[in-house]
Amino acid sequence: MAVISKKICMVGDFGVGKTSLIRRFVERQFSDRYLSTVGVKISRKMLELQDAQQQSQEMKLMIWDIEGQTKFKAIAPSYLQGANGVLVVGDVTRQETLEHLEEQIHKFTEINPQGAVAVAFNKADLLDSEEMAYLQTHFQLSHPALVGTFSTSAKTGKNVDPIFEQLAYQIWHH
Amino acid sequence: MPISSQNSVPRPDLSQAEVQSNPTPSSPQGLDSLEGLVDLLDDLNIVEESPPPSPPPQENAANPSPPRRPLPPPPPPKKPGQTTSSKSSKGAERPSKPPPPPKTTIPPQGSAPRSESPETGEKLRELLLDLLDADATTVSQEVADKLHHLEAELHNPQRLAQVLEPMFLMLLQHKIRQSPQAVGEMLGQIMDVAIAQGTKQDKIAMSRALAEALTLALSQQTGNAPQEVGQALGPAMGRAISEQVRLEKDAMVDALYPVIGHTISKYMGETVTRINQQVESAFSLQGIYRKLKSQWQGVSEAELILQESLPFTVQAVFLIHKNSGLVMAEVQQSGNSALEGDMLAGMLTAMRSFASECTIQPENTSELTEIDYENFQIVMEVAGYCYIAAVTQGDPPTRFYDQLEDTLSAITLNYNDDRVIQDYQGDPSTLPPAIEELLRELLEHPVTVPQKRPHFPTGLFVLGGVVSLLILLPVGMVWHRQQVAHRQEEEVLAALEQTPELAVYDFQAEVQGGKLELTGKVPNAQLKEQAAEIAQETHPTLEFNNQLLAVQVPPNRGAILAEMERLQQVFNEMTGVEITANYEPRENRVIVEGKVMAQPLARQIAQGFEQIPGVQSVLFTLNNQEFPTEARIYFDTNSADIAAQERENKILPLVEFLQENPQVGLQVIGHTDRSGEEEYNENLAVRRAQAVQRAIEQEGISRDRLQGEGMTQSPPTIPAESPFWLSRVVRFEVIQGTDE
Ligand SMILES: Nc1nc2c(ncn2[C@@H]2O[C@H](COP(=O)(O)OP(=O)(O)O)[C@@H](O)[C@H]2O)c(=O)[nH]1
Ligand SMILES: [Mg+2]
Secondary structure: OOOEEEEEEEEEOOOOOHHHHHHHHHHOOOOOOOOOOOOEEEEEEEEEEEOOOOOEEEEEEEEEEEOOOOOOOOOOHHHHOOOOEEEEEEEOOOHHHHHOHHHHHHHHHHHOOOOEEEEEEEOHHHOOHHHHHHHHHHOOOOOOOEEEEEEOOOOOOOOHHHHHHHHHHHHHOO | OOOOOOOOOOOOOHHHHHHHOOOOOOHHHOHHHHHHHHHHHHHOOOOOOOOOOOOOOOOOOOOOOOOOOOOOOOOOOOOOOOOOOOOOOOHHHOOOOOOOOOOOOOOOOOOOOOOOHHHHHHHHHHHHHHHHHHOOOOOOHHHHHHHHHHHHHOOOHHHHHHHHHHHHHHHHHHHHHHOHHHHHHHHHHHHHHHHHHHHHHOHHHHHHHHHHHHHHHHHHHHHHOHHHHHHHHHHHHHHHHHHHHHHHHHOOHHHHHHHHHHHHHHHHOOOHHHHHHHHHOOOOHHHHHHHHHHHHHOOOHHHHHHHHOOOOEEEEEEEEEOOOOOEEEEEEOOOOOOOOHHHHHHHHHHHHHHHHHHOOOOOOOOOOOEEEOOOEEEEEEEOOOEEEEEEEEOOOOHHHHHHHHHHHHHHHHHOOHHHOOOOOOOOHHHOOOHHHHHHHHHHHOOOOOOOOOOOOOHHHHHHHHHHHHHHHHHHHHHHHHHHHHHHHHHHHHHHHHOOOOOOOOOEEEEEEOOEEEEEEEEOOHHHHHHHHHHHHHHOOOOEEEEEEEEOOOOOOHHHHHHHHHHHHHHHHOOOOEEEEEEEEOOOOEEEEEEEEOOHHHHHHHHHHHHOOOOOOEEEEEEOOOOOHHHOOEEOOOOOOOOOHHHHHHHHHHHHHHHHHOOOEEEEEEEEOOOOOOHHHHHHHHHHHHHHHHHHHHHOOOOHHHEEEEEEOOOOOOOOOOOOHHHHOEEEEEEEEOOOO
């Protein structure tokens, strides 16, 4: 079967680790250096998906990384248009970024009602598991399009592949 | 919002890219252009018709001065980031400019060191002496006193300046009244120095002062010698635009460059050095400049292109989904290192939205349609849900844009069944393979004949805000001269386009020096003759040169589509025709869908489409069932009573149709099945027809429009072995009334 291509977007405040998550996922790398993303940046990753019936599908993810939007202005809807899924990212060390998650999900699903949503509580390596557990219950999110909430770390690689793969799988078997 | 690109490869920092971009002006328009400007200034009426200045007396023999003095060299290129643009967002970081020094006619000593001063000083002194001498008798006592005073104060330069200023002016005025020629000559020699100095002191004030004079002078000179103005301004303008864009880099070019430069250079295998040169002429200033130059100088753009660029080739063509930026179809030259279409498509899509966000006026819905690098471009043609991006090398001829447009409209018109294009979900196999074939045609058979019609790719208007200030003035001036010729050319082309037989061919008309030359290809000598006649009639006063070729040409697809559309419109205006025509390029076939009320009409329509040059066949897929005139009223055995549902479903819509189309008349034909007596059947058939006729009349349709008739056979379309009930009908035939 032919490769299908899908566009997914990264959304989240400035500095939460969107770019780092992509780098981990696509290039298997992490850097402490902060590379600010200007505008939009596109990366590509091939995935081989398989479902319970052993059917497989090659998927080409085109990942759009969008500049952090709190600092200057809202994300342009045109960047979100035509996306099949979104990874909404918050930084567990900065509560306010988690408070924005809901609104960010809303914004995406408004433009892409059919799109799938995954949420990353990123930089999980900086908190202990107790604190993480607290945050995840405290910032409980629910949305029909939500695939799942993951505690991730771009630094250690924790849950990075799973979150992207879950999102891709959801998009495929939508 | 600015954009950057990221492939799976780390990219250099933005700042790095900036540093690499060496802002030294590109060489082709170096000193030459300045010299041109100086020549121009000299020729302008700023200095009244003065003879060429004689060499200054204290000429340094080892350093003979050139016949024309060049302006002092331009200020050194600014470092990136250090900019004088007031729009720069980094304004606060810039070192603030020192306030302009007070304007004085003679700069106070100790200000800028003046290497030219010995000569200039000497001149001024001479002038002063001359003035004093010539006017000794009329100089007032006041002046004499002041002069006296002056002597005493000579050692104090500041004081000297103060004292000298009003007097100097007075004397000068006087002298000018007496012999303007001499003053002009004198001032002419120091004008360049004065301007340079003034500029150094207060650039803005100087520009303001000069601008007024220049504008007037330019417009006058443009009338006198437009060619010269064009030549002189051309190169300088290129530089000016280049400079301007460089200053605006913060705002836009800077943001876009890393994307374009980086992505493209990687894909095109261009060297980094090369790309850095491109920063200099960001957005192909070369390209813009060339287009302007062609406007100014009346040289066809094509000639300029030939002079400076590679033959035009298409490297790759992509069909891209507008929303998601996903590639829907792509074709590439074989042997090329494959372009990564998906990345390119994503970036282009992001940039396009960036560009549209950047347009200031909301009503200005301009699209980014061209990204231009000296030797390769990405040309885009945009439709509602998708766009084509063609990566080309060499400057695209104007007709290539038309070809793109045709291809895209063929795709969107013919292959968007079930909304496969707008609802594209990333699976190329959902799209008809014919799309790829259309793209391949662009790749393999791009039109390469440039057409001489002014055509600014709309993409350039993205830069409009930046360059418009600079180009408005000169374009406005030279435009006029070109206008007359252009208008005549357009008139000839319009006349040809209005002739149906000729409308589908491409003609080029060129008016120059009272001559009209017509070029192009037509399929036979007769059409050639006809075209020539029409062209000549349009402008009988012009000497006519017929360069048309009579050869078998494949007509261009755009023309076919256009003609098809026109015919479709014509036919749809006829009563009882509701069709859409689609073109199938592979078979050169027109497919007509919809409804046609009567057979003769369908024949007429078929003939119409067949006559379009290049169309091989016409295929009808008509659905006439929906026409109320196609309805058949069924009857029970031996009955002429109209059933209620037949009345409701068939007669009433038919009446409505007749009301809407008052020129249509109907033949109402009653039929019977084959059972029963012939005589009885005859009567029954007529009764059925009359019943229907009456029913129609009762709804307000005039009897004159209906002719009744009875037949004892089955209707022509019902085969003999069919069930009987199919023949117990009344059917209708349309009588085209006033239409024919
Ligand atoms: N410790 C830790 N630091 C992270 C993680 N993800 C990102 N960072 C750091 O957070 C900063 C911002 O990351 P970046 O990916 O540029 O954020 P973005 O603005 O959302 O793209 C950088 O200094 C990263 O090194 C993570 O999972 N753990
Ligand atoms: Mg980032």
